[in-house]
Amino acid sequence: MKLKRVLKLLLLSADEIAVAVFVFVLLSEFGIKIPLKLSLPLLLFLLLKDLLVAPYVLRGGLEKRPLTGxxxxxxxxxxxxxxxxxxxxxxxxxxxxxxxxxxxxxxxxxxxxxxxxxxxxxxxxxxxx
Structure with missing residues (x-):
């Protein structure tokens, strides 16, 4: 059960991981530097979104129980x-x-x-x- 929660949290955080890799690794490989003042608020916004959504997802909000029968x-x-x-x-x-x-x-x-x-x-x- 714990592994399932960790996997859900990782999937939920996939967009932050992708943005961080893109901004901090891929762009810098091509010589493009994004100022921390621009990239940090974007990542913080994405993390805040996850903090608001995570309790619902991890609690099983996407796995609704049948209501009848x-x-x-x-x-x-x-x-x-x-x-x-x-x-x-x-x-x-x-x-x-x-x-x-x-x-x-x-x-x-x-x-x-x-x-x-x-x-x-x-x-x-x-x-x-």
Missing amino acids: PEALIGLEAVVIEDLSPEGIVKVENELWRGVCLNGEAKRGEKVRIVGFRGNLLLLERPES
Whole structure:
């Protein structure tokens, strides 16, 4: 997960890296000198833009969760209504769903996490204890 955040930050900073290489390396190779008074404000502006955008991008703002259907339930917690041995009934946000417990059995009243679905059957896991 941390590597993913670092990669996102590097991609987000790609324009600053490209501008810095162009201004400070490539142009100077051709004898063109850009005064620091001009290049520094441009780079600072680009960095400021990233500081404003980075929290949204790194928080997963570009990876929207589905809002409807079984896909929207993945990651939520459900309460067992009918024992999952391994199949039974769970309650998710005031709705009853059929589910199957993938890692053993769960008794009535226990909480389970939704990890996927198969058709209209929720795939559930008991929390590690």
